Amino acid sequence: MGSAETHNQSREAVLARIRAALKAQAVRPEPATHSPVFPPVGKDLLATFHAACAANLMELVVTRSWDETAGALRAALTSVPTGEVFVEDAPELRQSVDSLETPVRWSSKGIPQENAVATITGCEALVAATGTILVASERGGRGGSVVAPCHIVVARESQLVPDLEAAFAHLRAESIAERNSFVGFITGCSRTADIEKIIVIGAHGPRRVVVILQMDS
Amino acid sequence: MRSSAAAEFLRKAAEKAADVAHRQTIRRNISSYDLSVGRGKLRFSDWEEARRRCAEIKWEAINHLDKYLLEFEQKVQARGGHVFWASNAEEARQYIEDLVTSRGVKLVVKAKSMVTEEIHLASALERRGVEVLETDLGEFIVQLRKEPPYHIVTPAMHLSRADISRLFREKLEGVTSDEPEELVAAARRALRKAFFAADVGITGANFLVADAGMIALTTNEGNARLCTALPRIHVAVAGIEKVIPRLADLALLWPTLATAGTGQHLTTYNTLIGGPRQPGEQDGPEEFHVILLDNGRTELLADPEQRDVLHCIRCGACLNACPVYRTVGGHTYATTYPGPIGSVLTPHLRGLEGWQHLSYASSLCGNCTSVCPVRIDLHHHLLHNRRNAVEKTRHGWLENVSFRAWRWTMMSSARFGFAGRVGRFAVRFVNKLGLSGTIIDPMRTWTRHRSLPEVPRESFRQLWRKRHGQR
Amino acid sequence: MATRIALFIPCFVDQITPQVGLDTARVLERVGCSVYFPSEQTCCGQPAFNTGHWDDARPLAERFVRVFADAETVVCPSGSCTAMVRNFYPELLASSPLRQDAIELGRRVFELSEFLVKVANVTDVEASFPHRVTFHDSCHALRELGIRNEPRELLKNVRGLELVEMPASEECCGFGGMFAVKFGAISASMGDSKAENVAATGAEYVASIDGSCLMHIEGVLRRRKDAARTIHLASVLAQEIQ
Numbered sequence: 001m002g003s004a005e006t007h008n009q010s011r012e013a014v015l016a017r018i019r020a021a022l023k024a025q026a027v028r029p030e031p032a033t034h035s036p037v038f039p040p041v042g043k044d045l046l047a048t049f050h051a052a053c054a055a056n057l058m059e060l061v062v063t064r065s066w067d068e069t070a071g072a073l074r075a076a077l078t079s080v081p082t083g084e085v086f087v088e089d090a091p092e093l094r095q096s097v098d099s100l101e102t103p104v105r106w107s108s109k110g111i112p113q114e115n116a117v118a119t120i121t122g123c124e125a126l127v128a129a130t131g132t133i134l135v136a137s138e139r140g141g142r143g144g145s146v147v148a149p150c151h152i153v154v155a156r157e158s159q160l161v162p163d164l165e166a167a168f169a170h171l172r173a174e175s176i177a178e179r180n181s182f183v184g185f186i187t188g189c190s191r192t193a194d195i196e197k198i199i200v201i202g203a204h205g206p207r208r209v210v211v212i213l214q215m216d217s
Numbered sequence: 218m219r220s221s222a223a224a225e226f227l228r229k230a231a232e233k234a235a236d237v238a239h240r241q242t243i244r245r246n247i248s249s250y251d252l253s254v255g256r257g258k259l260r261f262s263d264w265e266e267a268r269r270r271c272a273e274i275k276w277e278a279i280n281h282l283d284k285y286l287l288e289f290e291q292k293v294q295a296r297g298g299h300v301f302w303a304s305n306a307e308e309a310r311q312y313i314e315d316l317v318t319s320r321g322v323k324l325v326v327k328a329k330s331m332v333t334e335e336i337h338l339a340s341a342l343e344r345r346g347v348e349v350l351e352t353d354l355g356e357f358i359v360q361l362r363k364e365p366p367y368h369i370v371t372p373a374m375h376l377s378r379a380d381i382s383r384l385f386r387e388k389l390e391g392v393t394s395d396e397p398e399e400l401v402a403a404a405r406r407a408l409r410k411a412f413f414a415a416d417v418g419i420t421g422a423n424f425l426v427a428d429a430g431m432i433a434l435t436t437n438e439g440n441a442r443l444c445t446a447l448p449r450i451h452v453a454v455a456g457i458e459k460v461i462p463r464l465a466d467l468a469l470l471w472p473t474l475a476t477a478g479t480g481q482h483l484t485t486y487n488t489l490i491g492g493p494r495q496p497g498e499q500d501g502p503e504e505f506h507v508i509l510l511d512n513g514r515t516e517l518l519a520d521p522e523q524r525d526v527l528h529c530i531r532c533g534a535c536l537n538a539c540p541v542y543r544t545v546g547g548h549t550y551a552t553t554y555p556g557p558i559g560s561v562l563t564p565h566l567r568g569l570e571g572w573q574h575l576s577y578a579s580s581l582c583g584n585c586t587s588v589c590p591v592r593i594d595l596h597h598h599l600l601h602n603r604r605n606a607v608e609k610t611r612h613g614w615l616e617n618v619s620f621r622a623w624r625w626t627m628m629s630s631a632r633f634g635f636a637g638r639v640g641r642f643a644v645r646f647v648n649k650l651g652l653s654g655t656i657i658d659p660m661r662t663w664t665r666h667r668s669l670p671e672v673p674r675e676s677f678r679q680l681w682r683k684r685h686g687q688r
Numbered sequence: 689m690a691t692r693i694a695l696f697i698p699c700f701v702d703q704i705t706p707q708v709g710l711d712t713a714r715v716l717e718r719v720g721c722s723v724y725f726p727s728e729q730t731c732c733g734q735p736a737f738n739t740g741h742w743d744d745a746r747p748l749a750e751r752f753v754r755v756f757a758d759a760e761t762v763v764c765p766s767g768s769c770t771a772m773v774r775n776f777y778p779e780l781l782a783s784s785p786l787r788q789d790a791i792e793l794g795r796r797v798f799e800l801s802e803f804l805v806k807v808a809n810v811t812d813v814e815a816s817f818p819h820r821v822t823f824h825d826s827c828h829a830l831r832e833l834g835i836r837n838e839p840r841e842l843l844k845n846v847r848g849l850e851l852v853e854m855p856a857s858e859e860c861c862g863f864g865g866m867f868a869v870k871f872g873a874i875s876a877s878m879g880d881s882k883a884e885n886v887a888a889t890g891a892e893y894v895a896s897i898d899g900s901c902l903m904h905i906e907g908v909l910r911r912r913k914d915a916a917r918t919i920h921l922a923s924v925l926a927q928e929i930q
Contacts, residue, residue, distance in 0.1 A: 008301055008302055010303055010304040010308055010511070011301045011302040011305055011329055012301075013302075014302045014304060014457070014509070014511045015283055015286075015287075016517065017301075017511070017515035018282050018283045018286070018457075018515055018518060020519065021515055021516075021518035021519035022280065022282065022283070022518065024519065024520075024521040025521060026276075026279075026280060026455075027521070027523040027524065028268065028276060029272040029273060029276050029525075029592060030269055030272075030319050030592075031268075031269070031271035031273070032266060032270040032272075032273050033266060034270070035263065035266055035345045036262060036263070037261050037262060037263045037264070037266050037267040037270065038260070038261060038262055038656070039260075039262045039474075045653075046588040046676070052374060055359065058440070065496070096578075098549075103486050108499070110499075111500045113411045114268060114410075121566070125379045126646060129315070130482060130483050131474075132244065132483065134596075137494075137495070137498045137499070137500075137501065138498075140499075141446070141498065141499040141500035141501070142442070142445065142446035142500050142501050143447065143500050144290065144413065144499075145606075146439050146442040146443060146446065146486075163468075163470070164467075164468040164472070164483075165465070165468045167468070168465045168467065168468050170464075171464065172464070172465070173259020177429045177431060177464060177489065177572060178429075178489065180491075180495070180498070181246070181296060181491045181492040181493065181494065181498060181501060181505075182446075182488070182490055182491075182497045182498075182501060183431075183488075183491075184442065184487070184488050184489070184490065185471075185483070185486070185487040185488070186485065186486060187482075187484070187485055187486075187487070188484040188485050189485065190437070190438055190439040190485055190486075191438070191485055192354045192355075192373070192401060192436075192437060192438050193354075193479070194354040194355035194372070194373050195354070195376075195378050195381055195400055195401070196245075196246070196378050196397070196639075197246050197250070197399040198248040198378075198397045200397045200398050200401040202402075202405070203354060203401055203404075203405060203437070203438035203439060203440070204352065204400070204405060204408065204409070204438045204439040204442075204443055205438065205442060205486065206439070215296065216537040221834070227871070227873075230871065230874050231873035231874075234876065234877035235877075240877070240881075243781070249828075257914070266827075281860070292870060323819050332724075337793065339897070353756070397713070402789075423884055451729030451841035481908060500893060521915075537831040539859045540859055540878050540881075541871075541874055541878075542882075544874050544877045544878060577866075577867070577871070578867070578870075578871050578874065579864065579867065580827070580860050580863060580864025580865075580867045580875070581738065581827070581860060581864055581865075582827035582831070582860035582864070583827055583828075583831035583832065583858075584827075584831070584858075584859075584860065585832055589906065598740065600740070601740060602740075605739050605742040606740055607739070607740035608740075608742075608743075609743070612740075616739070616741075617741070620736050620739070620741040620744045621736070621744060623736065623750060624744040624745075624747065626701070627730045627731045627748055628747060628748065628751060629730070629903065630727060630728050630729065630730050632732040633699070633731070637702070637703040640703070641703060642705075659712075662869040662872060663868070663869060663872075663907070665872055666872045666873070666876035666879075666907075666908075666911070667876065667904060667907025667908050667910075667911055668881065668906070668907045668908075668910035668911050669907065670705070670903050670906060670907065671703060673703075673704070673705075673706055673707075674704065676702050676703050676706055677697050677701060677702040677703075677709035678697075678702055678725070678753050680706055680710060680711075680728055681704075681709070681710075681725050682727070685725070686807070
């Protein structure tokens, strides 16, 4: 549809109208002082993240080794019904998943199916203050973190950042937005309050989110 | 000298004002919202500063709109996305209609987008034989009922679970009760097939991020995630005013939007999309189209007094704060955007002549302005619209003449005193004859709804002169 | 103290509720001010301004600025009229030669409760009003002038007065000037909600600093045959200790 650009006469018209409009100056708003607007994040990022996960109804399992991580994965999958488990094809996940008996569909072999019961991905970062998981296309694709009713994230302690500001700094430092056409911030489970403002968990996305956090040393 | 829209508004407003059940439903929902927002603001150490910062971000974006839109366009195109600039609703619709026709599209899944309501996109596509499914639960519900959304954030706020259950029992499978869990599960089942089968996913954009060339989507349900992951084509429609300068601005805008919109610190899904599937990516649409819509926004931009109306991030807080909205509800406005923002904005998008009445349907209480997260001077803009209506449109000649006469009277304390004596005498006379509320009662527009105050024999100035002489 | 106060009496107070003006003068005198009434005053122009008839409001605003040009301090028993002068005259008179005078006048005009508490530093005016009273926050006073605590501080010191807060005291009563007449059904419904909140407190009186709100609320209360009645803050404060 490249020809659309050459037929887009309005482009020049809209830009011209914008430029003409902006010749008149609008009053600047009352200046912000740029003092902090959020309370400071505690030094113990793990404790902060833990509290945020509880508030968001996300399950957090802390492990200390790859064996424990594999064990936590196995435990998380026991309550998942039989069906396709879609896994991001990354070395750390190969390591944890290979020891499981569950047959999985690796992301390198295709996208998750409509009847997938669980997806397992890594993440770009975890945001402690808000209980947010940062994912991107390279972490199992766009569907990998949303298509199945259960989403399991395998993360490392070093991936914890204090707050959203730090998360965006991380995005910039690692050029994540440049490299990926999709970047997602996931804070809790899919939900809706469209019926009488009553919160129901599990609308179109996962109703269960598990974060398996492996400590560094 | 009333437009037909104004007459219709008055009629529906009177109807809704008397509808006690409606008032109770709305107030219950808004009380719940107020509680959540109260809690949500506590997650900020300085909410007022957050508002000032957000106002500054949007001021910067809007007052350099061409620069940031061009940066956004260039970055989207660099990753293989298409950017189409539409002067008006018709051009935007035409582009999308041509797209679906040339691609043989049968099924479209849609995430919630007020701008697509503004351009009446769904019905245009349906006329072309394309099936369009709203995937946001609230939108899905009102779509089944064939009515417009009631609120820009909570489209089905006017319905009880019993209403929704009745609807779902008629239209969907597997519904036996009015338990919200069961109703949501039924909607999920019905829509899941559609996500996987659809050819096109249509979304709006909460923000257009210039320095990253990405659109930002804020949801709770995950429907926008699926609309942008599964179908082979993704179309995003956004007003040109949605642009923000930097990705990092979202660290403040996302929590502020969520807090004002629902009281959450962050919604479940905050998503950034910068293009179609890139080489090496496993999934995602083959095509990505962003439509930048003007449709009257450049005219608003050209009005420096009201330019800040374009700062709106569509959080819905002003609707919830407005005592008029709480009384008449969203449908009464008969506009895409109801509530205070709608009353301010609609005359600019659709004409002051026909839509000035919404700016008058307000007591100017200012609650909207006090809650707006980007500090738009909403209630003062209602005043500005009123002034513009008087000065620029065929406003009621009787009112013009009356105020001219009133001014003449008030320009002299002697005339004022005299007119007051005459007026008070007339009202007391009518009351004494028991004719209050009848056709000859000069106060009948008041007395239709309220009792009249006792009108005194003497005015303050008369009493003061008696006691103090001419001091 | 003997501050010399020019009384700014809103046009509808003058014609419909003159007692409020007399009570305002009495309270100010009781706290040691000398008051006078510049009888040339008529109206601040707000009715025309709020309906968009700025060309009709403007000459009235200029006239007002001239009438009060020599007043050192102006006190008004109305939040909306005070807000008109302080907050809106600068915009209305943006192109007028009197613009600067208007801005300066705005600094010298006070609503009654804000004058008493913030300028005269008085919170006890030695009044007595042994009744249960609830308070309605009028919109202009609250959101244009930031007046919230001052009336309450004054009421708390009134002998025998039991002050109870109503739910949603800050919600608009529905008057809004011409709005009450042009959109009567909505106005009445909003008034109804306000009346329900008043009734919830069991208060005998609902007080406010804006008589226009009170006129509307009283009209609704009577139509509903509710027991509560309205009273202006000035009239409460004017009640002497026996």
